[in-house]
Amino acid sequence: MELKIYKDKNEVAEEFSAFFAERTKGDKPFHVALSGGSTPKIVFDVLADKFSDGIDWNNIHFYWGDERCVPPSDDESNYKMTVEHLFLKIDVPQANIHRILGENDPEGEAMRYANLLEINLDRVEGVPQFDLVILGMGDDGHTASIFPHQIELWNSNDHCVVATHPQSGQKRVSINGKVINMAKEVAFLVTGKSKAEKVKTIVEKATGYETFPASLVNPSSGNLFWFLDEDAALDLD
Template identity: 35%
Template sequence: MIRLPENTTVFDDGEAVARAAAGHLRTLCEDAPNQRFAVCLSGGSTPKRLYTLLARPDYATLPWSRLHWFFGDDRAVPWDDPLSNVRMVREAFGTPSPIPETHLHPIPTADGPEAGARRYEATLKAFYGAETLDPARPLFDLVLLGLGEDGHIASLFPGKAALDETRAWAAAVPEAGMTPFVPRVTLTYPVLASARSVLFLVSGAGKQDPLARLSQGEDLPVGRIGGSPLWFVDRAAAGA
């Protein structure tokens, strides 16, 4: 088995990873009663399983009225495009969605990645109520992240300028590092790390390679997140 990051729990499959993530969300909500609660969503198949699961009656008792949902990244396509994370999330949560309409905060993509990044940064700052992040007051309660086969997280790809952005809250990615090669908008490292809990959801044999490269000390985007994130990994990804 690959030498896995600290704070890793291995589960049988992606479905078990999603169930554990749902339980983690429930626990965090219970630990923050009567407070507005912000979740940063990830694209990908395992997070999609999680969103579908959360829409089931078993999770109707979540405090939906105080949950707010943001996006770690998205492709600069219309929200109804098959490549859009907004479309994926809306389809996963279903109709009717348990998320109040005003509590889903998509990245605006209609006017291109540069304008989208500026507008989303303004949205995040308005929600947070300040122009700068305070380490003692995280922006998000939970940040969900996947892991790309090239080691990217959100739309922070190897070799791209957004990796080194530390002042902006959101950045344009004119050229993606892997397919589909469409422009994107991504949150930056300081913003993704501004969280009570950062949780990686990793499943499938295709993730063995980036996990192995990370364990060998290679400088991959995933290794720059900092802090002490949690990792929920299935056996196929762990090589178990």
Template identity: 40%
Template sequence: MEITERPDECICVLGGPEEMSRRAAETFLEAAERNIRGKGRFTVALSGGKTPEMFYELLGAEYADKIEWSKVHVFWGDERCVPPESPESNYNMAARALLSKIKIPDKNIHRIKGEDEPTSAAIAYEEELRAHFGLKAGEPPAFDLVLLGLGKDGHTLSIFPATKTGFEEEERLVIDTYVEKKKARRVTMTLKTVNSASIALFLVSGKEKAGILREVLRGTEEACPARMVRPGKLIWLVDKDAASRL
């Protein structure tokens, strides 16, 4: 089932996580082919969490030979402040599920240095974005695709409802932040960076997400970070459990 709220927003309700992952893989493939054909490269920001893992595994298996990985550049939307070998690392999950299965040059993998001091890591990652995209002062990067998840409190990336800097530091592309409910620091791209992307793709599954998904799509709470995501095109891929209250 497909519900379109606006011309620039598509909501697709799918049968379950496997069907959702396959649709996500097709969306990834189409975007990669279009951008590689048009400008010679495809730049994507990956997300962490449990939801995209099946999608990454599918890309690394059935799509390993369908995409010109040598022309794909991989970034991350956020990272926990842990070493890359930590099971808590967003990079680690993507490396295990996808990157270790495909022929992508090391120079095309741009991870956030979660093992470094958080403020320094955020500044360094912003500088890497500026260098990769050739940005002038004040310009945001133009990602071809940004992958996002949705937390039960409405957070996306590491921009939580109480993370004021995610909303207010409009000139920053990447920030470090303290997440009170997690008692931990994170490094995350800002809404300015996400909203400058051509496509942002949300993956949402499970009945525990049904309430917040309804609030994000139908509600009026502007303090909810996920409601503030407004890229060129916004795609929601949700399973039937997550969509049960729509």
């Protein structure tokens, strides 16, 4: 893994945006799985405001690593957040936006989305391969929507799974660990002091680290990047 530590979340957003712009150069289609959360929100703003002119949005296909089972108009929707902070500001073909239909029956939608990934993406050893998967990490060590209490979903036979938030009981559709680890590159975006303890435990493989889904992110390509601010990296040796 490669640790990239920056002053604050705004610098993380700037540096990751530059990383993203560099990765998307060229004429080939680029398939990326997006994350929800506060840090990607800033990233999308920076991408749209400062990097948009240098990116050929016609080549980029957008997917989501997970989505809450709510309508696309709901404030909790990862899709809605991306529309407001990125898609409304750039010229991207509608056909390049492949959202998880959070308003649909969760089980049926997980099957539909898994099938979409199989059709749209190259498959390696039967697993759809993204060019880049962007991940966040919760204070509890979850990533995508694989939570510690359902860590067995990580190795599910299904490319997409239905997860349940441990506190709210809200259903979510998420890609599984096999899809995450098959990506050509995986990038964590993690900011804030509340994440520092889990970052240390996972990065340094301290006692009990394997109980956190984020610790299972280990792409077979070897290309794993952690974009951290100083607060999130506070406890690292």
